[in-house]
Amino acid sequence: MLLKGIPVSPGYAIGSVLFLEETIIDYSKKIVDHPEEEIKRYHQAIDKTKSQLEALIQSTKKLTHPESASILSSHLAVLLDPEVKKAVEHKIVEESCNLIYAIKRVADDYIKQFNEIQDLYLRERVTDLIDVTERVIKNALNIALVDLSLINHEVILVAKDLKPSQAAQMNKKYIKGFVTQQGGKTSHSTIIAKLMGIPAIVGIKNLFEHVINGEEIILDGTKGEIHLNFDDSMKSSYQHLIDQTKSEKQSLKSFIKKKTVTKDGKEIELHANIGSNHDLPYVMDNDAEGIGLFRTELLFMDRLSMPSEDEQFEVYKDVLETMYPKPVTIRTIDIGGDKYLPYLHQEAEANPFLGKRAIRLCFDQVDFFKVQLRALLRASVHGNLKIMFPMIATKDEFLDAKDIVSEVQEELIEKNIPYHIVDLGVMIEIPAAALTADDLANAVDFFSIGTNDLIQYTFAADRNHESLGYLYQPFSPSIIKLISMVCEAAKDHKIPVSVCGEMASDLNAIPLLIGLGVDHLSMNPESILKARQLIKDFDSFDLSKLAKKALHAHDQQEVLDLVQLLKDEYKK
Ligand code: PEP
Ligand code: MG
Numbered sequence: 001m002l003l004k005g006i007p008v009s010p011g012y013a014i015g016s017v018l019f020l021e022e023t024i025i026d027y028s029k030k031i032v033d034h035p036e037e038e039i040k041r042y043h044q045a046i047d048k049t050k051s052q053l054e055a056l057i058q059s060t061k062k063l064t065h066p067e068s069a070s071i072l073s074s075h076l077a078v079l080l081d082p083e084v085k086k087a088v089e090h091k092i093v094e095e096s097c098n099l100i101y102a103i104k105r106v107a108d109d110y111i112k113q114f115n116e117i118q119d120l121y122l123r124e125r126v127t128d129l130i131d132v133t134e135r136v137i138k139n140a141l142n143i144a145l146v147d148l149s150l151i152n153h154e155v156i157l158v159a160k161d162l163k164p165s166q167a168a169q170m171n172k173k174y175i176k177g178f179v180t181q182q183g184g185k186t187s188h189s190t191i192i193a194k195l196m197g198i199p200a201i202v203g204i205k206n207l208f209e210h211v212i213n214g215e216e217i218i219l220d221g222t223k224g225e226i227h228l229n230f231d232d233s234m235k236s237s238y239q240h241l242i243d244q245t246k247s248e249k250q251s252l253k254s255f256i257k258k259k260t261v262t263k264d265g266k267e268i269e270l271h272a273n274i275g276s277n278h279d280l281p282y283v284m285d286n287d288a289e290g291i292g293l294f295r296t297e298l299l300f301m302d303r304l305s306m307p308s309e310d311e312q313f314e315v316y317k318d319v320l321e322t323m324y325p326k327p328v329t330i331r332t333i334d335i336g337g338d339k340y341l342p343y344l345h346q347e348a349e350a351n352p353f354l355g356k357r358a359i360r361l362c363f364d365q366v367d368f369f370k371v372q373l374r375a376l377l378r379a380s381v382h383g384n385l386k387i388m389f390p391m392i393a394t395k396d397e398f399l400d401a402k403d404i405v406s407e408v409q410e411e412l413i414e415k416n417i418p419y420h421i422v423d424l425g426v427m428i429e430i431p432a433a434a435l436t437a438d439d440l441a442n443a444v445d446f447f448s449i450g451t452n453d454l455i456q457y458t459f460a461a462d463r464n465h466e467s468l469g470y471l472y473q474p475f476s477p478s479i480i481k482l483i484s485m486v487c488e489a490a491k492d493h494k495i496p497v498s499v500c501g502e503m504a505s506d507l508n509a510i511p512l513l514i515g516l517g518v519d520h521l522s523m524n525p526e527s528i529l530k531a532r533q534l535i536k537d538f539d540s541f542d543l544s545k546l547a548k549k550a551l552h553a554h555d556q557q558e559v560l561d562l563v564q565l566l567k568d569e570y571k572k
Contacts, residue, residue, distance in 0.1 A: 001210065001227070001228040001229050002225055002226070002227055002228075003204050003206065003207065003210060003211075003225065003226050003228070004204065004224060004225055005179065005201040005202055005203045005204035005205075005207075005224050005225075005226075006201065006202050006203040006224055007201055007220075007221055007222060007223060007224030008190040008193065008194070008200050008201065008202050008221070008224075009190065009193040009194045009197075009198060009199055009200040009221050010199060010221050010222040011177070011197065011198070011199030011221045011222065011245060012199060012218070012219065012220055012221065012222070012238055012241045012242050012245065013156055013176035013177035013199050013218070013219040013221070013242070014176070014216065014217075014218050014219075014235060014238055014239065014242065015154050015155055015156040015176040015177065015216065015217070015219075016154075016155055016156070016214055016215065016216050016217075017155070017156055017158050017211055017212065017213055017214060017215055017216075017217055018151070018155035018156070018157055018158065018213070018214075019158050019159070019213040020157060020158070020159040020160075020162070020166070025100070025137060025138075025141065025143075026100070027100055027101060027104045028101065029095075029097050029098065029101040030097065030098040030101065031096050031097065031098075032092075032096055032097065032098050033096075035092045035093050035096050035097075038092045038097075038098060038099040038102070039089055039092055039093075039099075041099050041140055042088060042089070042092070042099050042102075042103070042140065044140075045099075045136050045137075045139040045140035046079060046080075046085070046136060048139045049079055049132070049135050049136050049139050050076065050079060050080070052135070052139070053072055053075055053076045053079065053135075054076070056072050056168060056169065057069045057072045057073060057076070059149065059169075060072065060168050060169070069168070069278055070276050070278035071128070071168060071192065072168050074128065075128060075131065075132045075135075078128065078129060078132050079132050079136065081305075083305075084106065084110070087106045087109075088102050088103055088106045091105060091106060099140055100137055100140060100141065103133060103136060103137055103140070104133070104137070107129060107130070107133040110129060111126050111129055111130065113342070114126050114129070114342070127161065127163060127189070130163070131163040131166075134163075147169065148166050148169040148170055148171070148175065149169040149170075149171055151171065151174050151175065152174060153174060154174050154176055155174060155175060155176065156175075156176050156177045156178065156179065156217060156219055157170075157175060157177070157178040157179070158178070158179050158180075158207065158211055158213075159178070159179075159180050159181075160180065160181050160182060160208075161180050161181065161182040161189075162178055162180050162189040163189070166189070167189035167192040167193065168192060170192070170196065170198065172196055172197070172198060175198060176198070176199075176219070177198055177199040177200060177201075177219040177221060178193065178198065178200045178201075179200070179201050179202075179204060179207065179211075179219060179226055180200075180201075180202045180203070180204070180207075181203070181204060181205065181207045181208065182202065182203065189202075190202065194526075195279075195282065195526075197526070199219055199220075199221025199222075200219075200221055201219065201221055201224050201225070201226065204226065210228060211226075211228065215228070218230055218234065218235065218238050220238070252529040252530060252533060253529070255287070255529045255532045255533055256286075256287045256529065257287060258287075258532065260289070260531070260532045260535055260536075261535070261536060262514070262535055262536065262538050262539060262540045262543070263536065263537060263538060263539045264539050264540050264541065266514075266540040268514055268518075268519065268520065268521065268535055269289040269290060269519065269520040269521075270288060270289055270520070270521055270522075270523070270528045270531055270532060271288055271289060271290040271291055271292030271293070271327075271329070271498065271500075271520055271521065271522035271523075272286070272288035272290075272291055272292065272522065272523065272524075272525040272528065273291075273292060273293040273294075273295065273500060273522050273523055273524055273525075274291055274293070274294050274295070274319070274525075275294075275295045275298035276298055276299060276315070277315045277318040277319050277322075279525070280318075280319065280322050280323075282525040282526065283323075283525050284322075285525070286525040286526060286528040286529055287528065287529070288326075288525055288528055289326060289520075290323065290326040290327040290328065290329070290520070291319065291323055291326075291327070291328040291329060291330075291522075292329050292448065292498050292500050292520055292521075292522020292523075293329060293331055293388075293448065293500040293522050294319060294328065294329065294330040294331060295331060295334065296312075296330060296331060296332065296333050296334075296372065297333045297334050297335050297339055299312065299315060300333060300335065300341055301339065301341065305343050306341070306343055306344070306368070306371075308371075309371045309374055309375045309378075310375075312371070312372060312375035312376075313375040313378050313379050316330060316375060316376055316379035316382075316385075317379045317382045317383075319383075320379055320380075320382040320383025320384070320385055321382050321383055323383060323384070324382070324383040324384060325383075325384055326384065327384045327386060328383055328384060328385055328386070329386040329387075329388050329425070329446075329448065329498075329522075330376060330385060330386070330387055330388065331388045331389075331390055331427065332358075332359070332362060332369070332372055332373070332376075332387065332388070332389055332390065332401075333358070333361075333362065333369075333372060334357070334358040334390040334391065335357070335358070335361055336352060336355060336356050336357030336358060336360070336361045337352050337353045337355075337357040337358075338352070338353070344361075344365065344368065345365070346361070353456070353462060357391055358389075358390040358391035359389050359390060359391050359392060359397060359401060360391065362401075363397075363400065363401075366404060369404060370404065370407070370408055373387075373404065373405055373408045374408050374411070374412070376422075377405075377408060377409065377412060377419040377420075377422070378412070378417060378418075378419060380419050380420040380422050381418050381419060381420055385420070385422045386422055386423040386424075386425060386445070386446065387405070387422055387423070387424050387425070388424075388425045388426065388427060388446075388448055389401045389424070389425075389426050389427065390427045390429070390450070391427065391429060391430060391453070392426040392427065392428075392430070392433055392440075393430045393432045393433055394432065394433070394436070395436070395439055395440050395442075395443055398424075398426055398440065398443055398444055399443060401424075402424055402443075405424065423445035423446055424444065424445055425444050425445050425446035425447060425448060425495075426440065426444050426447060426448070427448050427449075427450040427453075427500075428440075428447050428448065428449045428450065428454065428486050429449070429450030429451075429452070429453035429454045429457065429501075430453070430454070430457050431454070431457055431458050431482060434449075434454065434482040434483075434485055434486050435482070435485065437485055437486045437488075437489035437490070438485075438488075438489040438492065438493075440489070441489040441490060441492065441493035441495055442493060444495065445495060446490075446495050446496045446497070446498070447486055447489075447490050447495065447496070447497040447498070448497070448498040448499070448500045448522070449483060449486055449497065449498065449499045449500070449501065449518075450500060450501045451474060451479070451483075451499060451501030451502065451503035451504070452501040452502055452503075453501070454479065454482060454483075454501065455472055455473065455474055455476075455479055455501075456472070458476075458478055458479060458482065459471040459472070459473065459476075459478075473556045474502075474503045474506065474509055474556075475508070475509070475512075475550075475556040475557075475559040475560050475563075476555065476556045476559070477550065477551065477552075477553050477554065477555065477556075477558075477559065480512065480516070480547075480550050480551055480553075480559060481551060483499070483513070483516050483518075484516050484517075484547070484551055487516045487517035487518060488517070490517070490519075491517055496519045496520065497517070497518055497519055497520075498518065498519060498520035498521065498522055499513050499518050499520075499521055499522065500521075500522035500523075502523075504521040504522055504523045504531075505521070505523035505524055505527035505530075505531060507530070507531070507534055508560060508563045508564075510531055510534055510535065511534075511538055511543050511546060511563060511566065511567075512543075512546060512547055512550055512559070512563060514535065514538070514540065514543045515540075515542075515543030515544045515545070515546045515547030515548075515550075516547045517547075537570055538570070542566060546562060546563065546566050549562050550562055550563075
């Protein structure tokens with residue numbers, strides 16, 4: 001029997017099912033005689049939760065799960081948020097009610113606000129809020145928490161939803177995979193699973209109707225399927241896949257500390273995409289030649305107030321110092337579209353992806369933008385920084401952004417704060433920018449092509465739309481032509497061009513992108529060694545020929561066929 005869900009972390013596992021059980025808690029309102037006692041219990045529960053989270057952060061750091069540590073740190077921030085604390089205490093005093101009811105009501109109010117936002121990313125963040133709330137409540141009631149780090153035999157976890165703090169405790173040695181009934185592609189548990197390389201599937205609706213605790217199942221995280229009651233031949237073919245994946249990972253290690261070059265000696269730099277300084281160990285482990293995209297908006301999300309200039313400065317400094325002398329391209333905040341900040345004033349829009357997103361929002365809220373630019377420029381003295389603006393559609397937008405950078409520089413000079421002059425570049429992710437790249441190239445120091453958005457805006461199809469996936473066509477000649485125009489403009493003006501969208505790690509797209517003239521590819525750190533292995537077998541002359549042919553193809557399939565043809569020729 002086969003059950004299907006959403007594949008969120010690739011890979012395969014065979015193992016026995018472990019159900020994660022839930023405790024039933026009484027949240028009803030009770031009138032209390034001594035509200036101050038409830039507040040005292042609240043403070044004790046917070047202290048206990050704080051030390052648990054701190055211990056978890058330390059142990060996840062030791063297990064080198066930096067992303068998990070960062071998620072737990074954001075839980076700590078929610079836990080200690082003065083607004084939340086004040087609201088709970090106020091409710092207890094105001095209504096002379098019990099602690100559990102007060103915490104639940106306050107948390108529910110926040111959750112309701114988040115849910116009303118109609119924002120997928122934020123809705124998934126609600127899980128984090130629920131997670132911290134439950135932890136405090138269970139501590140207040142002295143209920144023992146399920147500790148996944150104590151599991152010491154191989155299992156596949158099956159749960160209604162896996163809480164991020166639970167995911168953070170997973171020990172890869174024993175937790176072979178996880179499957180949930182709820183959850184989404186961008187939920188924190190998913191991010192953790194991907195970084196840890198644990199195969200995972202979410203959204204299997206009929207999961208609990210069929211799966212039995214303790215039975216052996218096969219998890220195919222690549223296809224998003226679980227198999228129940230399978231036969232021996234299926235089991236042995238999956239075992240073969242598991243062994244193969246393991247040995248592939250091992251042999252890729254021989255590409256560490258090697259340059260990325262084609263057979264005829266053309267060098268390509270492979271950079272990493274990161275979302276926080278906690279991702280740096282993955283960048284180092286996979287030997288990235290720089291950071292090509294630091295999506296800074298992740299620093300601003302999952303919290304109830306904006307990170308201060310100093311807080312941002314410390315993160316940027318850490319990344320620059322760790323990577324030095326390698327280059328670090330930091331993208332200014334890309335909020336709007338499907339990302340929303342509860343503490344920033346963002347108008348409701350009919351078409352958020354076509355609205356005040358990224359640089360457009362920063363122009364609208366210049367003071368907010370300047371805080372980030374100040375933190376970036378202050379950090380510039382600690383490494384090799386480049387600043388990149390997202391969603392640039394016109395040259396004037398870039399020049400306006402550059403003017404704001406100049407204003408911030410003047411403010412820093414007035415205060416005697418040192419900074420370095422840094423390269424300023426743009427993401428090319430809107431067709432208008434790609435089509436006028438020749439003019440833009442006069443003004444900017446570098447280009448980085450964001451293929452995820454470039455494809456969505458070229459095809460006018462929401463990149464997250466469940467049934468419009470067929471219009472996500474990276475190999476369409478329309479996309480190839482736009483990328484080619486950008487590369488030509490960059491070459492004519494002698495500026496570097498990078499690709500930092502998902503296409504950069506696609507093993508079929510890499511030969512094409514190099515053939516089109518891309519200098520750097522920036523990708524998920526886990527993909528770097530595989531890309532390095534692939535590139536060494538190609539001759540750059542053949543890749544240019546491939547790109548030229550692709551420019552004249554009729555459709556995506558024809559381009560894919562051309563790539564396959566070249567790969568087949570190399571195999572001969
Ligand atoms: C892109 O659009 O390709 C890109 C890299 O940016 P993001 O995925 O963050 O929008
Ligand atoms: Mg983008």
